Amino acid sequence: GAGVSQSPSNKVTEKGKDVELRCDPISGHTALYWYRQSLGQGLEFLIYFQGNSAPDKSGLPSDRFSAERTGGSVSTLTIQRTQQEDSAVYLCASSWGPSGRVADTQYFGPGTRLTVL
Amino acid sequence: AQSVTQLGSHVSVSEGALVLLRCNYSSSVPPYLFWYVQYPNQGLQLLLKYTSAATLVKGINGFEAEFKKSETSFHLTKPSAHMSDAAEYFCAVSFPITGGGNKLTFGTGTQLKVEL
Numbered sequence: 001g002a003g004v005s006q007s008p009s010n011k012v013t014e015k016g017k018d019v020e021l022r023c024d025p026i027s028g029h030t031a032l033y034w035y036r037q038s039l040g041q042g043l044e045f046l047i048y049f050q051g052n053s054a055p056d057k058s059g060l061p062s063d064r065f066s067a068e069r070t071g072g073s074v075s076t077l078t079i080q081r082t083q084q085e086d087s088a089v090y091l092c093a094s095s096w097g098p099s100g101r102v103a104d105t106q107y108f109g110p111g112t113r114l115t116v117l
Numbered sequence: 118a119q120s121v122t123q124l125g126s127h128v129s130v131s132e133g134a135l136v137l138l139r140c141n142y143s144s145s146v147p148p149y150l151f152w153y154v155q156y157p158n159q160g161l162q163l164l165l166k167y168t169s170a171a172t173l174v175k176g177i178n179g180f181e182a183e184f185k186k187s188e189t190s191f192h193l194t195k196p197s198a199h200m201s202d203a204a205e206y207f208c209a210v211s212f213p214i215t216g217g218g219n220k221l222t223f224g225t226g227t228q229l230k231v232e233l
Contacts, residue, residue: 004160031218043207043223048214055216091160095219103149103168103211104219108160 002026004109006092012115013082021077021112025094032075033095033106034059034067038088046090049075082116089113119144121191121208123224131232136180136195138227140208143189149211150191151221152182156204164206167191178202203231 005024013019025032034046045059049069060066064083069075079086093106124139142148149168153161165176172184182193191208208224 033218033220035221042225043209043221045220045222048216048218048220050216050218053216056214056218056220058214059220093161103166105151105163105166106219106221108153108162110158110160 004092004094004107006090006109006112008112009110010113010115012117014117015084016081018078018080019082019114021079021090021114023075023077023092023094023109025073025075025092026107027073029094029096029107030072031095031104031106032069033093034075034077035091035093036088037091037111041088043091046077079114082114084116087114087116119146119148119210119212119222121150121210121222121224123206123208123227125227126225127228127230129230129232130198132200133197136193136198136202136229138193138206138208138229140182140191140193140224141189142191142208142210144210144212146212149219150182150184151209151211152176152180152191152193153207153209153223154204155207155226161207164193198229198231200231200233203229205229 032049048056064080067077089111091111093108095104151166152164167184175181209221211219214220
């Protein structure tokens with residue numbers, strides 16, 4: 001079946017512009033996660049959705065970052081007024097589990113490579 | 118807090134040789150541990166996971182890992198390396214977060230190079 005998809009695969013933007021990154025999880029997966037992979041910080045958790053709610057936003061690095069999820073499916077990560085330090089690969093993952101379980105496998109998408117000039 | 122440490126950011130082996138990638142964890146509760154592989158310009162793919170059912174875990178592509186509580190380790194091994202194993206490998210520990218999810222905390226990764 002189809003895996004997690006993300007778009008765009010690459011995004012180049014100018015400092016100060018806003019960007020939107022999209023994630024389409026595996027059908028039926030209720031949990032959705034965003035992570036960031038950068039040279040300096042490695043892989044970092046950003047935010048977790050259960051359905052359309054985001055009970056854990058603790059990893060968002062600043063108030064310029066926001067995310068939403070609609071219809072219990074597609075999620076959009078928005079970065080406002082981008083900075084050069086936002087350059088990274090943004091990975092989305094989804095997992096089964098209506099209530100979430102610690103051992104649940106997270107399935108990752110291919111990522112969006114964001115470059116801020 | 119839970120964390121993992123991967124020893125060796127780069128490992129090089131000959132084709133056909135044993136692969137050993139090291140991961141040590143720190144956790145105040147019984148951990149759930151994962152190994153993921155990342156090929157260039159791709160996302161993370163699960164190799165295997167430890168969920169306390171068995172200490173020796175077998176995964177895809179001939180990889181396995183053994184959970185050793187006394188050593189707080191979860192090292193990844195493969196008896197015979199193949200060229201296609203060249204990739205970056207990440208060890209991760211999972212713990213519960215608000216709302217019923219589980220957050221993965223990753224190690225810094227080990228780049229595996231396989232030489233002829």
